[in-house]
Amino acid sequence: xxxxxxxxxxxxxxxxxxxxxxxxxxxxxxxxxxxxxxxxxxxxxxxxxxxxxxxxxxxxxxxxxxxxxxxxxxxxxxxxxxxxxxxxxxxxxxxxxxxxxxxxxxxxxxxxxxxxxxxxxxxxxxxxxxxxxxxx
Numbered sequence: 001x002x003x004x005x006x007x008x009x010x011x012x013x014x015x016x017x018x019x020x021x022x023x024x025x026x027x028x029x030x031x032x033x034x035x036x037x038x039x040x041x042x043x044x045x046x047x048x049x050x051x052x053x054x055x056x057x058x059x060x061x062x063x064x065x066x067x068x069x070x071x072x073x074x075x076x077x078x079x080x081x082x083x084x085x086x087x088x089x090x091x092x093x094x095x096x097x098x099x100x101x102x103x104x105x106x107x108x109x110x111x112x113x114x115x116x117x118x119x120x121x122x123x124x125x126x127x128x129x130x131x132x133x134x135x136x
Contacts, residue, residue: 019065088131090133095111097109
């Protein structure tokens, strides 16, 4: 029997770690309890998706690994890595402006749509990137 892979965990500094872009086949880990919420991750080389309390929170195409993920009222902060450039979509407050910083460099101001979705492209190229999204 193959050993079970951990697809979501909590780091020593109480931040979420999730996703595995090296998997060839789809994998999921439901019912992960953290800070009173229930998370579910689905991941493999083509997509990584995170839900919180059965609501969309994060998606990347193709798949990624996310470390140090924390979402506060006015900010989302995490590190992302993958095997190639990726499109990331997050659910935030609807019709709200956010500044996106990639490795502490502004990538511009984005406005979420009526559903609160914010999408951005990140050039990974085998390097981990620090993403910070701050409400304006």
